Amino acid sequence: MASIDIESVRKSYGPFPVLHGVDLTIRDGEFIVLVGPSGCGKSTLLRMIAGLEEVTSGEIRISGNRVNDLAPKDRDIAMVFQSYALYPHMSVADNMSYSLRLRKTAKEKIASAVGSAATKLGLDPLLERRPKALSGGQRQRVAMGRAIVRQPKAFLFDEPLSNLDARLREQMRAEIKKLHADLKATSIYVTHDQIEAMTLADRIVAMHGGVVQQVGTPLELYDTPANLFVAGFIGSPGMNFLEGRYVVTGEGAGIRLSDGTVVPVARRTGIGPDAAVTLGIRPEHVVISDSGMLEAGVELVEPTGFGIILHLSLHGLPFKIFTLDREALSAGPKVRVDFPQKHLHVFDEKGNRVD
Ligand SMILES: Nc1ncnc2c1ncn2[C@@H]1O[C@H](COP(=O)(O)OP(=O)(O)OP(=O)(O)O)[C@@H](O)[C@H]1O
Ligand SMILES: [Mg+2]
Secondary structure, three states, X not given: OOOEEEEEEEEEEOOEEEEEEEEEEEOOOOEEEEEOOOOOOHHHHHHHHHXXXXXXXXXXXXXXXXXXXXXXXXXXXXXXXXXXXXXXXXXXXXXXXXXXXXXXOOHHHHHHHHHHHHHHHOOHHHOOOOHHHOOHHHHHHHHHHHHHHOOOOXXXXXXXXXXXXXXXXXXXXXHHHHHHHHHOOEEEEEOOOHHHHHHHOOEEEEEEOOEEEEEEOHHHHHHOOOEHHHHHHOOOOOOEEEEEEEEEOOOOEEEEEOOOOEEEEOOOOOOOOOOEEEEEEOHHHOEEOOOOOEEEEEEEEEEOOOOEEEEEEEOOEEEEXXXXXXXXXXXOOEEEEEOOHHHOEEEOOOOEEOO
């Protein structure tokens, strides 16, 4: 196992910069999840750690040793891709043992490594099959098995579950979590999936436009997003945003919205009176109440089974509520809402969190 240090790492393809200086320290045994929109540089960063992509500048260290110029095979890292990239003409067992056979590992050692990985992944009955006779989930397990048998210092996963249907993803997600609890191998996992990121990560790294926006535990990113990007990206349905101005009232403070309503907030330091701000509140934190301070039009009611998503129009802007209260099913055409202070987020003109 290994720690991984990424220091001032930049990447350009020709004149086009893709990563603008990434600094990140991944602890031994940690499970890190990289999230961010398409094209933000997640795969590029992962591929540089694996050695599949050259580092333009900066340094990558594995267990303290600089690996910038080390070939992928000498980095002792296993990568699991979205496309499983199994050899179609080989059995499951041969796919799994391929890298060990390449390294001329002793036969008994190979058999025991493949056997124990197969048992962990529930692949015992499938060892003689070819990939084409497997389901997507089973192929994904073989791809994981192939990585595990190598006992690498670290695992890199690039959206390994995105080809699977929702049910299988859920199942494999739990299996990956168990596997990590078992192997305790340093892992970096790229995903678009909110739930995967929140449930798997020791720490999440949120990226946008080739820049790391925030690094923290899932709940740190959910509770105290560092900026508007992270606030909008983490959580589903996404956080609501309203433009306003920060006002200082007698003993407290508030955000004055476009219609003149002042939403009380806790005093913020580091922001002046009348500064333009964005107020953020998550759909699950909005309270529907007959005495609520704001009125909103109900545009759409979406039952999810578990709860209900109300699509509202507030000051002409889209606004969402998520509630477990089934009475909301018959809401409309207007509802009144309240914003509990402890759930309010305030962002300055640049989009950075103000506490
Ligand atoms: N070989 C290449 N040559 C030029 N540009 C590239 C190359 N590979 C990637 N890029 C660009 O680098 C940026 C980052 O790509 P990357 O694949 O890392 O994104 P990503 O975050 O993994 O996105 P996705 O979620 O869609 O997989 C993109 O704008 C992409 O077009
Ligand atoms: Mg990618």
